[in-house]
Amino acid sequence: MRLLKVFTFCIFLCPSFVVLAHPEDELVILDIEQGEINIQDQQMRAEYEAALKRLRMRLLAAMPWQEKFLLFIRAGIEHIVPKGLDHILFVLGLFFSSLILGSLLWQVTAFTFAHTITLAIAALGIAKVPGAIVEPLIALSIVWIAVENCVFKQTNKWRPFIVFGFGLLHGLGFAAVLTEYGLPKGNLVPSLLAFNIGVELGQLMVLLTAALLVWLIRNKSWYRQRVQIPASLMIALVGLFWFFERVL
Amino acid sequence: MKILLLIVVIMLFSACQTSTDQTSGNPFDQEWDTPFGVPPFNEIKDEHYMPAFKKGMEENLVEIDAIVNNPEAPTFANTLEELERAGKLLTKVQLVFYNLASSNTNPKLQELQRELSPMVSAHNDKISLNEGLFNRVETIWQARENLDLSNEQRKLLEDTRKFFVRSGALLNKEQKAQITEINSKISGLTTEFGQNLLAETNGFELILDEDDLDGLSEGIIAAAAETAAQKMENAETDEEKAKYKDKYVFTPHRTSMYPFLTQSNRRDLREQLYKSYVQRGDNDNETDNKEIAAKIAKLRAERAQLMGYETHAHFMLEERMLKTPAEVYDLLNQLWKPALERAKVEVADMQAVVDKEGHDFKIAAWDWWQYSEKVRKAKYDLDEAALKPYLSLDNVLNGVFETTTKLWGLSFTELFDINVYHPDARVWEVKDKDGSHLGIFIGDYFTRSNKRGGAWMSSFKGQSNLDGRERPVVVNVCNFPAPVGDAPSLLSFENVITLFHEFGHAMHGILTDVTYPSMAGTSGPRDFTEFPAQILEHWASEPEILKSFATHYQTGEVIPDELINKLLKASKFNQGFANTEYLAASLLDMDWHTIKAEEGVKDTDAFEEASLAKIGLINEIAPRYRSTYFAHIFAGGYAAGYYSYIYSAVLDSDGFEAFKEAGDVFDSELAAKLRTHVYEKGSTEEAMELYKNFRGRQPKIEALLKVRGLDGSTD
Numbered sequence: 001m002r003l004l005k006v007f008t009f010c011i012f013l014c015p016s017f018v019v020l021a022h023p024e025d026e027l028v029i030l031d032i033e034q035g036e037i038n039i040q041d042q043q044m045r046a047e048y049e050a051a052l053k054r055l056r057m058r059l060l061a062a063m064p065w066q067e068k069f070l071l072f073i074r075a076g077i078e079h080i081v082p083k084g085l086d087h088i089l090f091v092l093g094l095f096f097s098s099l100i101l102g103s104l105l106w107q108v109t110a111f112t113f114a115h116t117i118t119l120a121i122a123a124l125g126i127a128k129v130p131g132a133i134v135e136p137l138i139a140l141s142i143v144w145i146a147v148e149n150c151v152f153k154q155t156n157k158w159r160p161f162i163v164f165g166f167g168l169l170h171g172l173g174f175a176a177v178l179t180e181y182g183l184p185k186g187n188l189v190p191s192l193l194a195f196n197i198g199v200e201l202g203q204l205m206v207l208l209t210a211a212l213l214v215w216l217i218r219n220k221s222w223y224r225q226r227v228q229i230p231a232s233l234m235i236a237l238v239g240l241f242w243f244f245e246r247v248l
Numbered sequence: 249m250k251i252l253l254l255i256v257v258i259m260l261f262s263a264c265q266t267s268t269d270q271t272s273g274n275p276f277d278q279e280w281d282t283p284f285g286v287p288p289f290n291e292i293k294d295e296h297y298m299p300a301f302k303k304g305m306e307e308n309l310v311e312i313d314a315i316v317n318n319p320e321a322p323t324f325a326n327t328l329e330e331l332e333r334a335g336k337l338l339t340k341v342q343l344v345f346y347n348l349a350s351s352n353t354n355p356k357l358q359e360l361q362r363e364l365s366p367m368v369s370a371h372n373d374k375i376s377l378n379e380g381l382f383n384r385v386e387t388i389w390q391a392r393e394n395l396d397l398s399n400e401q402r403k404l405l406e407d408t409r410k411f412f413v414r415s416g417a418l419l420n421k422e423q424k425a426q427i428t429e430i431n432s433k434i435s436g437l438t439t440e441f442g443q444n445l446l447a448e449t450n451g452f453e454l455i456l457d458e459d460d461l462d463g464l465s466e467g468i469i470a471a472a473a474e475t476a477a478q479k480m481e482n483a484e485t486d487e488e489k490a491k492y493k494d495k496y497v498f499t500p501h502r503t504s505m506y507p508f509l510t511q512s513n514r515r516d517l518r519e520q521l522y523k524s525y526v527q528r529g530d531n532d533n534e535t536d537n538k539e540i541a542a543k544i545a546k547l548r549a550e551r552a553q554l555m556g557y558e559t560h561a562h563f564m565l566e567e568r569m570l571k572t573p574a575e576v577y578d579l580l581n582q583l584w585k586p587a588l589e590r591a592k593v594e595v596a597d598m599q600a601v602v603d604k605e606g607h608d609f610k611i612a613a614w615d616w617w618q619y620s621e622k623v624r625k626a627k628y629d630l631d632e633a634a635l636k637p638y639l640s641l642d643n644v645l646n647g648v649f650e651t652t653t654k655l656w657g658l659s660f661t662e663l664f665d666i667n668v669y670h671p672d673a674r675v676w677e678v679k680d681k682d683g684s685h686l687g688i689f690i691g692d693y694f695t696r697s698n699k700r701g702g703a704w705m706s707s708f709k710g711q712s713n714l715d716g717r718e719r720p721v722v723v724n725v726c727n728f729p730a731p732v733g734d735a736p737s738l739l740s741f742e743n744v745i746t747l748f749h750e751f752g753h754a755m756h757g758i759l760t761d762v763t764y765p766s767m768a769g770t771s772g773p774r775d776f777t778e779f780p781a782q783i784l785e786h787w788a789s790e791p792e793i794l795k796s797f798a799t800h801y802q803t804g805e806v807i808p809d810e811l812i813n814k815l816l817k818a819s820k821f822n823q824g825f826a827n828t829e830y831l832a833a834s835l836l837d838m839d840w841h842t843i844k845a846e847e848g849v850k851d852t853d854a855f856e857e858a859s860l861a862k863i864g865l866i867n868e869i870a871p872r873y874r875s876t877y878f879a880h881i882f883a884g885g886y887a888a889g890y891y892s893y894i895y896s897a898v899l900d901s902d903g904f905e906a907f908k909e910a911g912d913v914f915d916s917e918l919a920a921k922l923r924t925h926v927y928e929k930g931s932t933e934e935a936m937e938l939y940k941n942f943r944g945r946q947p948k949i950e951a952l953l954k955v956r957g958l959d960g961s962t963d
Contacts, residue, residue, distance in 0.1 A: 037353060039698050047696045048671070050730065055671035059664050 053182050060184040060191075068187055069194045076198015079177050081205055086138055086242065087170060089235050091203050093145035094163065095210045096232045098154060099218055108207070110160040114167025115174060116196055122175030123183060123192055134172045136246040141166040142239030149232035153224070174199060276300035276341045282666070284677070284688045285709050286721050287344050289669040294356040297345050301364060304338030305371045311335065316380035324397060327384045328404055332714055332764045342368075343708050350706075351725045352669050353698050376415040385409050386417075400932045404764050407931070410567070416555065423554055430551045437544050442883040444535040445528065449877075451535070452524040453479070454498040454508075454517060461496060463513035472496035475504065500525040509617035515609070522614035529876030530853065537876040538852035541840070544882055549845040561841040561888040568773045569895070569935040573842050576891050580838070582949055583894065584831050584863060586958040590824030595868050597623050613868055620822050630818040632740055638798040638807045640736040641693060641728065644744050647797030648751045651787045655919040656759070657681025660689070672696070672730075673723075678758050687711070687758040688721040693747075694737065695727035703727060703746045705753035705770070705781075712765035720769065722757040724750040736801055741815060745785050752784030753777075759927040767930045774889055776935035778896030779903065780926055786904040789816060790913055820957030825869060827894075827956060832871035834891040835863055837881050841888040852876070894952075899939060901951035906943055918942075 060068060080087050094107045121127050145166070148159070174195075184191055217223055275291040277300070282288050311334040318326055345364075349357045375381065388395070389409045397405065416427045455476070461469055473496055480492040498508045498521055505525055509518055529537030548560040557563040561573040570576050598611050598619035611619060652658045660676045666688075668675055673692040680686050690708070692699075709721040726746060731737040739747070753770060756777070760769040770777045787793050791812050798807035839859040840849075849855045856875045865871070873880065880886035903922070907913045925941040939947060953959040 037358070037698060037700060039353070039355060043697045047730075051671040051694070051696075054731070058662075058674070062662065062664055 053180075057182050057184065060182070061186070065187050065190060068184060069190055072191045072194035073198040073201065075178075075181055076195040076200075077202040077205070078198075079174065079181075079195075080199055080202025083177070084174075084202070086142060086239075087173070087199075087203070088206050089238060090138075090142050090145060090166070090170065091206045092210060093142055093149065093232065093235050095207055096228050096235070097145070097149045097159070099223075100154075103154075103159075104207075106160045107163045108203070110164040111167040111170070112200060112203070114164045115171030115199070118168045118171030119174045119178070119196060119199075120171075120192060122172050123178050124188070129172050131176050134169060134176070136243050137169050138166075138173050139239050139242035139246055141169055143236045143243065146232040146236035146239060150229050150236075274300055276337060276344075277303070283663075284666075284685070284719070284721065286666050286668070286675070286688055287340075287708055288667070289344075290667045292344060294354070294360070297341060297357075297360055298363075300337065300341040301345075301367070304335070304341050305367070308335040308338050308371070309374065312375055312378060312381060316378065316384065322384035322387045324388055324395065324401060324405065327388060328401075328408060329714065329764075331381075331408065332404075332712075332766060339710070343706075343710075347706050347708060347723065348669055350700050350704070351692055351723075353700075376412065377417075379417070382412040382417040385412060400763055400767070403932055403934075404767060407767075414555070414563075414567075419554070426554060427551060430547050430554075434544060434547050434551075437540050437547070438883050441537055441540050441544070442879060444537050444540070445877050445879055445883070447535045448528040448531070448537075449500050452500050452528075454521050454524070455491065456496040456498070456517070458494075458496075460514060460517060461512075463511045464508070465511060468507045468511060469496060471504070471507075472498055475499070500528060506617060509614060510621050511618070515615070518614040518618065519612070526613075526870050526874055528874075530874070537882070541875050541878075541882050542849040542852050542855075545840045545843055546845065546848040548841065548887065549843055549848070553845045559842045559844065561838060564841070564888040568889070568892070569775045569939075570891075573838060573888070576838055576888075576895075577835075579895060579898070579949070580831055580835050580891055583827065583953075583958075584835070586953055586960070587824060587827035587831055588864065588866070589960075590958050591828040591866065591869060592824070594620065594623070594822065594824045595866070601626075611868055613870055616825065616868065620825065624818075624821050628814070628818045628821045630814045635741060635807075635811060635815065636738040637800050637802065638811075639739040639741065639744055640801040641739060642736060643797045643799060643801070644739055644747055645691070647788070647793060648748055648784075650796060651748075651784070651793060652751075652755060654914045656923050658686070659683075663688075670696075685719055687719045689754055689758060690721065690723040692723060692725045693728045694730040696730075699725065699727065701727055703750050705750050705757065707757050707769070710765045711757075711760045711762065711768040713761070713763045714765065718765075720757055720760070722754045722769075724754050726750060738801070744788050748784045748788040749781045752781035755784065756780040756927055759923060760930050761928045762930045762932050767932050769930055772931040772935050772938075775892035775895045776899070776939075778893070779899040779939070782896050782900035783903045783922075786900065787913065789819070791816075792913065823956045823958060827958060828865070828869050829872040830894065832860060832863065832865050832869070833873045833878065834894065835859065836871050836873075836875065837878070837886070837890040838888060840875070840881065898949050898952045899947050901955045902947045902949075903939075903943060905951040 060071070063071065080091075091108075091111075094104065094111065097107065098104055122129070144162070148162075178192075178195055214223075214227065217227065274296045275288050276296060280286075280288055311330070315327055315330045315334070320326055345357075345360070349361050385405075385408055389405055392402065392405060416424050419427065456472070461472075464472075475497040476492045476495045479497055480489050483489045483492065498504050500521065502525075505521055508521055512518055529535070545560070552558070552560045552563040555563060557566070559573065561576070565571055565573065565576065570579065595611055598615070601619055601622050602609065602611060602615075609615075649658075649660045657680065659679045659681075661679070663675045663677055666675045668690060670692065672694050673690050676689045676691070678686045678689050688709075703724070703726040705722065705724050707720055707722045710718070711720040712718045724747075726743070728737055728739055728743050728747075757769040762768050770780075791809070794812055795806050799805065800807075836856065836859050839855075843849060852875055860871065875882075880890055881888075886892075906918055907915055910918055921942045925938050929938050933941075936946075950959070954961070
């Protein structure tokens with residue numbers, strides 16, 4: 001009578017007060033007094049997100065460090081491509097500043113160095129800057145870089161320093177997403193390192209893709225007029241849009 | 249060149265998107281090749297349920313027809329075993345659906361639930377009223393003495409036949425028609441009873457001004473203001489809205505009433521609210537439940553008589569561990585006196601506080617919460633907040649796992665590669681001491697808005713040895729607070745007891761080792777199935793075990809003895825009251841269901857009054873449920889069954905006492921007996937036999953009296 005037993009589908013319920021462990025008791029009354037559950041979509045989604053993070057943390061705690069390392073490299077990459085659209089635009093902003101390898105290298109190095117510092121500081125909980133300040137500033141940094149690309153034909157010598165400053169900002173941004181993602185309690189530093197490596201790899205992917213795409217037209221006389229400036233303008237516009245979106 | 253940029257962005261995006269859209273068939277139609285037979289939750293979509301239910305029912309009826317029309321003479325194998333095999337698809341979809349409809353529901357599932365309820369009961373009727381099927385079972389049953397059946401097979405035969413007989417299989421056509429008519433009348437009346445109760449509970453409100461709030465805490469005031477604001481929002485006319493403006497509202501809902509009764513210093517208002525609660529369904533209005541209760545009881549008595557039983561209680565108890573009303577009355581009466589004595593002491597304690605405060609009144613029912621709280625603070629003060637840091641969920645889980653490891657050598661491995669229905673649901677593989685697979689345990693502990701309240705155990709897959717070894721997938725669902733910030737989820741001691749309790753049910757579902765699926769795990773009688781759950785609670789409050797898992801989540805410090813002592817002492821607080829109100833309700837339930845059909849009940853209030861006067865209930869306490877709002881027995885499935893809670897408690901206290909007597913709470917011989925005679929056996933033997941095989945004798949009530957401080961030892 002498999003079926004016959006199932007239709008009395010019993011769930012074994014339990015106490016909600018210690019004195020007499022009366023499980024069903026409470027439930028029968030709850031059902032009658034409160035009727036069915038009234039579901040709030042928004043609350044449900046927030047609860048789900050929180051639960052996902054807890055799941056990730058449990059997974060992390062159970063992983064050997066090598067796996068954790070690889071996982072954080074992947075997370076780092078993913079937080080650039082495809083999730084970090086603002087960082088992609090910033091890096092593209094750098095790319096469209098100059099085709100001279102040396103100049104580009106300096107900028108990227110300054111950017112990397114800077115965001116590594118702030119990422120570590122913020123992720124380790126040494127200092128904290130609210131997202132409401134960081135996020136709009138990141139948007140502005142994109143505008144700045146892109147506008148500079150249009151104004152100056154070649155990068156000025158201050159450029160690496162400016163980029164360094166902006167890098168500090170972007171590091172705080174990475175730290176925010178990393179905290180949201182969840183850092184494991186054990187192997188904190190290696191995980192942080194791995195995430196950073198991932199971020200660099202993501203950055204490199206963006207740069208390489210961009211380089212491949214413009215490879216053939218890089219030496220054309222119209223490169224600056226038809227590619228560099230329009231692309232930079234568009235980047236600036238998007239950055240500006242984000243700025244207002246994040247402030248308002 | 250903008251296009252160029254766009255292309256770059258698009259390419260980057262699409263490179264990292266993995267497509268998950270797969271349109272495949274209904275997962276319920278397929279064999280699940282998932283590890284350990286855990287349902288493939290990620291493939292099951294809301295729209296799969298209804299077709300699977302329909303197909304499952306169809307298939308089931310075809311299977312039943314095949315059994316009935318089998319040209320061969322009925323045998324145990326071609327009838328009972330085939331019945332056990334029937335309905336696989338339906339079982340599969342039912343288990344997933346009803347579990348998720350409780351633990352992870354959504355509007356679509358709620359709607360399906362309403363749609364399915366009449367379909368499923370119509371389907372079940374088709375089987376339970378199938379004459380051809382019963383005739384085959386009956387033929388085998390008549391020849392049972394000459395068949396070579398194992399004990400388990402014998403019990404299955406008895407249970408199956410009893411199921412049909414209790415559905416009216418032995419009655420003639422006319423009687424069957426009468427039963428059907430009575431059933432439909434009862435079902436209408438019970439629905440009405442519930443609806444009236446809901447209306448009555450919502451029908452009263454205590455609307456207060458700012459200066460009526462003396463004694464209430466901020467949280468309670470805020471909640472009452474919120475209730476008022478909500479009522480204002482829902483009000484239709486301006487006049488009605490004005491009624492709630494800047495007011496505070498309390499209602500006879502227990503979540504609203506208990507805090508008010510505990511905190512409010514306004515005795516007159518406490519009286520008003522309390523009386524509104526106990527008068528529910530007894531207001532001589534259109535939602536009055538007095539006559540409905542009497543009608544239900546009379547119809548039930550008539551049905552029992554038609555079936556050949558003396559009263560409805562006789563009919564219900566036939567399937568329980570206590571077999572007759574006399575046995576139940578005997579149990580309740582034995583417990584009644586010590587509980588009432590204790591309650592009288594508690595009244596005296598509270599009166600002393602009243603007198604000391606310089607008031608001039610006698611403690612009344614509506615004073616109980618306020619003054620018992622004052623006594624509690626003075627005598628048993630336990631700071632819950634100081635306790636919680638020692639009780640993180642992970643620690644408590646380790647504690648309960650460790651307990652079963654020490655008892656039976658079980659081991660638990662958390663599995664991360666199994667897909668379940670919600671990221672908060674965790675999965676463990678349970679292995680026996682020889683390393684063999686026993687089952688899958690899913691723990692879904694945190695509260696969320698699409699989970700019903702309370703805590704329960706259920707399963708996604710049953711256990712059976714009929715066609716090869718099939719091991720179960722069992723779940724515990726609770727409503728513990730989710731962690732906030734970086735701190736882990738911290739439980740109250742009450743939560744810890746709940747966790748051990750549900751885990752006890754889970755063990756019953758996982759250790760079970762029977763041949764026939766319908767007899768597995770928790771399938772036994774209601775007054776027995778709580779025993780394996782409740783006995784495990786005792787280990788949670790053993791100092792030795794508490795110390796092994798209750799370590800501070802920040803400092804790692806073990807729980808101090810002083811805190812443990814306070815905790816254990818607090819468990820005896822207010823037990824006179826709790827047991828008295830409960831026993832009074834249990835006796836009232838028995839009185840209602842031992843009436844004779846021809847007598848019936850003319851006046852519900854007088855009947856209740858007589859029932860309570862007979863046992864000498866004091867005025868300071870009302871039964872936990874009065875007749876007109878006793879939903880368990882008049883709207884739920886607890887008729888002549890409300891006693892079962894305390895009977896299970898008798899069993900668990902008496903059962904645990906055996907370990908105390910042995911001088912070791914992990915005594916290996918007793919643990920082995922408990923496992924083989926209780927946790928493994930399902931309902932393959934009479935519950936009383938199972939208990940006696942474990943304990944070596946019938947249960948006694950003394951241990952329970954001691955645990956609850958009703959043995960005169962509490963000061």
